[in-house]
Amino acid sequence: MKPFDICIAYVSWKNTGKRRPVLLLSKENGYAEVFRITSRYDGKSDAIKARYFAINDWQQVGLAKPSYIDTMTPVEISENLISPPIGNLTENDKRRLLEFLNAVFEGRNQL
Numbered sequence: 001m002k003p004f005d006i007c008i009a010y011v012s013w014k015n016t017g018k019r020r021p022v023l024l025l026s027k028e029n030g031y032a033e034v035f036r037i038t039s040r041y042d043g044k045s046d047a048i049k050a051r052y053f054a055i056n057d058w059q060q061v062g063l064a065k066p067s068y069i070d071t072m073t074p075v076e077i078s079e080n081l082i083s084p085p086i087g088n089l090t091e092n093d094k095r096r097l098l099e100f101l102n103a104v105f106e107g108r109n110q111l
Contacts, residue, residue: 001027004094005085006061009077011036023069032079036070053100061087
């Protein structure tokens, strides 16, 4: 596994969790840092939508439907909870994601 891989992982929160697509950011010492990927966008608040990155080439990376990377909070999970990669972000989406993250962090510094 390498950065920008799309994998399926068991992600938990509070008292529950589910298997979902994730974007691998990094891995070290048996743990991986990931962003969750979701297909749910409509119905979210404007604040949340502002932190969701639309994957343009979702079909090329093995996702079943239009999807978004939730950049609000990276999640750290054990590597043994992650499947082998189903795909890797396209060069176009990688470039767009890095630009998106730079813009989000620049905006945060101006608050």
